[in-house]
Amino acid sequence: MDNVSSRGLRLARKVDEFVGERIRHRRTMMGLTQEQLAAALNISYQQVQKYETGANRVSAGRLYEISRKLEVDVGFFFEGLDPDPSAGPMPHGGRNRAMIELVRNFSEIQDAHIRSAVSSLVKSLSPRRARANGEDEAVAVPE
Numbered sequence: 001m002d003n004v005s006s007r008g009l010r011l012a013r014k015v016d017e018f019v020g021e022r023i024r025h026r027r028t029m030m031g032l033t034q035e036q037l038a039a040a041l042n043i044s045y046q047q048v049q050k051y052e053t054g055a056n057r058v059s060a061g062r063l064y065e066i067s068r069k070l071e072v073d074v075g076f077f078f079e080g081l082d083p084d085p086s087a088g089p090m091p092h093g094g095r096n097r098a099m100i101e102l103v104r105n106f107s108e109i110q111d112a113h114i115r116s117a118v119s120s121l122v123k124s125l126s127p128r129r130a131r132a133n134g135e136d137e138a139v140a141v142p143e
Contacts, residue, residue: 015081017054019063022077024052026070040069 027037027048034052038045041062050056051066058066067074102122109115 012057013054015078016057018081019058019077020052020054022079023048023058023066023070026072026076027052030070032070037066037069041065 027034034045034048038048041048047056051058051062063077064074067076070076106115106118109118
């Protein structure tokens with residue numbers, strides 16, 4: 001296993017353990033036993049024990065369910081988690097980065113007519129569409 005993969009696994013394990021500790025902390029603050037929380041979640045107390053120790057990873061859906069039963073926001077389980085300083089930002093991927101930004105900005109356009117116009121513009125500039133229409137060159141956009 002390469003260094004990046006093993007670092008990612010260690011980070012994931014650290015987060016799993018941290019979330020488990022936060023579950024235990026909140027459960028005990030509420031005066032609940034593992035058995036009581038397990039019954040509320042319709043799982044075994046052993047499963048709660050595994051979540052709390054980080055032996056088993058808590059799925060997003062289960063974490064949401066736990067947050068509801070323990071009367072906290074899901075974010076509570078990550079409060080105080082020290083981000084791994086050695087894990088730098090993920091590489092942006094060049095062209096994919098531009099696509100992500102386009103989608104993010106497009107989704108923020110409130111006016112449906114403007115969204116439709118932008119969508120039509122992007123479609124008209126698509127090389128695939130130009131080839132489908134038998135065009136060899138990009139569509140000229142009037143200024």
